Amino acid sequence: MLSTGLAFGFVCLxxxxxxxxxxxxxxxxxxxxxxxxLKSVFASSYIQSIVKRNVSPAIERRCIALLSAFSTAMLILSNLVFLGGIHVGRIFWKRVFVQGWSNIALPMLAFLYCFAQIGLEWTSRPP
Structure with a gap:
C-alpha cells in the first residue's frame, strides 16, 4: 500500500x-x-468456503461484475479529475450520481456491468 501511495504521489508531484x-x-x-x-478478503479460505457452499458460480460472477461496474465508474471519475480538474469531476458526480441517479447512473452502471461480464468471459476462455 505504501509503494502504491508513493507511486501516485510521485505522479502528482x-x-x-x-x-x-x-x-x-x-x-x-x-x-x-x-x-x-476486497481481493484479499475474498481470497481467504474461510470466505471461499462460505462462497462455495452458499453461492452458485453464476451468482458469484454477477457479484464480481457488479463490483467491477462500480469500480469502473469511480475510475472514470478519477480520470475526469486528472484530465479536467476538480470542476469537471464535480460536474460528472453531480449530474450522474446526484441529479441523474435513476436516468443516468443506473443505465451507466448496467452498461459497465455488461462490459464487466464480457471481460470476465474473455479472461475465462482458454488461450
Whole structure:
C-alpha cells in the first residue's frame, strides 16, 4: 500500500502537485486499497468456503461484475479529475450520481456491468 501511495504521489508531484492532482492521486490510491483489500478478503479460505457452499458460480460472477461496474465508474471519475480538474469531476458526480441517479447512473452502471461480464468471459476462455 505504501509503494502504491508513493507511486501516485510521485505522479502528482511530477505533474505539478496541483490540488486536483492530489484528489486524483488520493482517489486512485483509495481505489487500489479497496480493491486489494476486497481481493484479499475474498481470497481467504474461510470466505471461499462460505462462497462455495452458499453461492452458485453464476451468482458469484454477477457479484464480481457488479463490483467491477462500480469500480469502473469511480475510475472514470478519477480520470475526469486528472484530465479536467476538480470542476469537471464535480460536474460528472453531480449530474450522474446526484441529479441523474435513476436516468443516468443506473443505465451507466448496467452498461459497465455488461462490459464487466464480457471481460470476465474473455479472461475465462482458454488461450
Amino acid at each position: 511530477w505533474h505539478g502537485g496541483h490540488d486536483y492532482l492530489r484528489y486524483w492521486a488520493l482517489m486512485n490510491w483509495v481505489g487500489v486499497v479497496v480493491e486489494s483489500t
